[in-house]
Amino acid sequence: MIITPIAYISSPYKQKFAIPRQPGLVKEAVGEIIFAKDFADPNCLRKIEQFSHLWLLFQFHETVDKGWTPTVQPPRLGGKEKVGVFASRSTFRPNGVGLSVVENLGWQQQGSSLVLQVGGIDLLDGTPIIDIKPYLPYADAISTASGGFANEAPGHSYNIHFSDDSAKALNMLKEDYPSLKELVIGVLQQDPRPAWRHKPEDGKQYGMSLYELNIKWKVEGNVIHVLNITRVSAN
Numbered sequence: 001m002i003i004t005p006i007a008y009i010s011s012p013y014k015q016k017f018a019i020p021r022q023p024g025l026v027k028e029a030v031g032e033i034i035f036a037k038d039f040a041d042p043n044c045l046r047k048i049e050q051f052s053h054l055w056l057l058f059q060f061h062e063t064v065d066k067g068w069t070p071t072v073q074p075p076r077l078g079g080k081e082k083v084g085v086f087a088s089r090s091t092f093r094p095n096g097v098g099l100s101v102v103e104n105l106g107w108q109q110q111g112s113s114l115v116l117q118v119g120g121i122d123l124l125d126g127t128p129i130i131d132i133k134p135y136l137p138y139a140d141a142i143s144t145a146s147g148g149f150a151n152e153a154p155g156h157s158y159n160i161h162f163s164d165d166s167a168k169a170l171n172m173l174k175e176d177y178p179s180l181k182e183l184v185i186g187v188l189q190q191d192p193r194p195a196w197r198h199k200p201e202d203g204k205q206y207g208m209s210l211y212e213l214n215i216k217w218k219v220e221g222n223v224i225h226v227l228n229i230t231r232v233s234a235n
Contacts, residue, residue: 005128007035014125018192018208023100024120026186033116040114053135056100059128064096076150079195160185162226169229188224
C-alpha cells in the first residue's frame with residue numbers, strides 16, 4: 001500500500017509541546033494547507049465552500065518511525081494508567097495515521113500554489129495531509145455517543161496574565177500576528193504541561209514555540225503568567 005501526501009500544513013505550532021490534544025479546542029489556531037504540485041488543481045476543491053468543516057487525514061510524521069506498543073498512557077488519565085492503543089488517540093500507532101476535524105476558512109490560488117485555510121487545528125507545522133473529506137453533521141455528529149474516559153472536553157479556567165515585557169512584545173508583533181494574544185490565551189487555557197505536572201504550582205518555567213516566537217510562562221495557582229515573548233533567532 002502506497003500513500004502519497006496530497007499537501008502539507010503550515011501551522012503556528014512548531015513543536016509538539018503545547019499543541020492542543022484535540023482539534024477545535026483552540027479556534028484561534030489557523031493553518032494553511034498547501035497542496036503538492038500533483039494535487040494543486042482548483043477542481044479538486046469545487047463546491048468545498050458548501051461545507052463548514054472538514055476531516056483531515058494526516059501522518060504523525062515526527063513519531064511514525066519510533067514504533068508503537070499495544071498499550072499507551074493517555075494524558076486524560078494522568079499519564080499513568082494504561083489503555084489499549086486502539087482505545088486512544090495516541091500519536092504512536094501502527095500506521096501513524098491521525099484524524100482531525102477543522103473549520104473550513106476558504107481557499108485561494110497563490111501564484112502556482114493552491115492553499116486551503118483551516119481553523120481550530122491541532123497539527124504540527126509540516127504535517128503531511130493524506131486526504132480531505134467533508135464533515136457531514138447528520139452522519140458524523142452522534143448525539144448519543146459515549147466518550148469513555150475522555151467524555152468531557154478538557155480545558156481549565158486559568159487567568160492569563162501578561163507581564164509588561166510580554167504586553168509590549170504583543171503590541172510590537174500585532175501587525176505580523178494580529179491574533180497572537182488570543183492564540184496564546186487559547187493554548188495556555190489547555191494547560192499544555194505534562195499531565196503529571198498539573199498542579200497549582202510546580203516551580204517550573206516553561207517555553208513554547210508559536211510561529212517564529214518563543215513564549216515563556218509559568219503557573220501560580222489559578223494564574224498563568226506570560227513572562228516574555230521573543231523571536232527565535234535564525235541559525
